Amino acid sequence: MATFPRFLPLALCAMASFAQAAQADPLRIELNALHPRDGACQLVFVAQNGTGADVSRLVLEAVLFGQQGQVAAMTLLDLQDLPADRMRVRSFEIGGLSCGDVSRLLINGLNECAPADSAACTAPLALESRVPVEVLQ
Template sequence: MSLIGFGRAASLRTIFVAAATLGVAQAASAAPTVSVELNRLEPRDNACRVSMVIKNEAEKALDSLKLDLVFFDKQGVIARRLAVEAGPLRASKTSVKLFEATDLGCDAVGRVLLNDVTACSGEADCLGLIATSSKVKDVEFGK
């Protein structure tokens, strides 16, 4: 191999390593920093009380976290849409938030969709910051 060929291979290797490092750094920065768990659905008169466990894993507080939630019945039909304010969230802290979904029977819920995050203290990609999960039997919670 000539000296020129060696230099070219080294340059390509350097470019590849730099690109891979940049990709890992971007993936790490896009990793969810807030986990939202659907923890419980509890019947209340003419409503369903929604309990969520929200963990802010970031080192900065969120003054606002507005969630656009859509509830589907067991047949997959939209039953209710609910916009809730889950903030403020302190940095590196887990909180429990309760919401009332009126005119919704808890036993009718088959799935909850985090349709959008309309505010989260000025972050560019609010929805990308969130990871979802569900502890409620037979009720999926996703985005």
């Protein structure tokens, strides 16, 4: 009859914890709404930090494209702090841009992310859109 070492349950528990950490949710950024404002377009984002680590600052470099594929605007989106396992809503007004003219939003990269070694700063973002604007990276 085979016997199991006494440390086997502890090892299995540690392996399960490691697997859960490796499968932590990414940082999700959703373009949730577009609102026309007087001479501007307000972009509303919902950010969900599922990485398990606080992000003290996240600034994204964003490029908005018009209906004909031309670059309509480039801007920095300062999402500020994103606590672990919390949802935050942030909005930005882009002057001189009609919401109906926006066809795509490219997250060109991270302009700033702190702490730099956190999972949110090193893993790819999970991007989504609830409006008819394609969001990509």
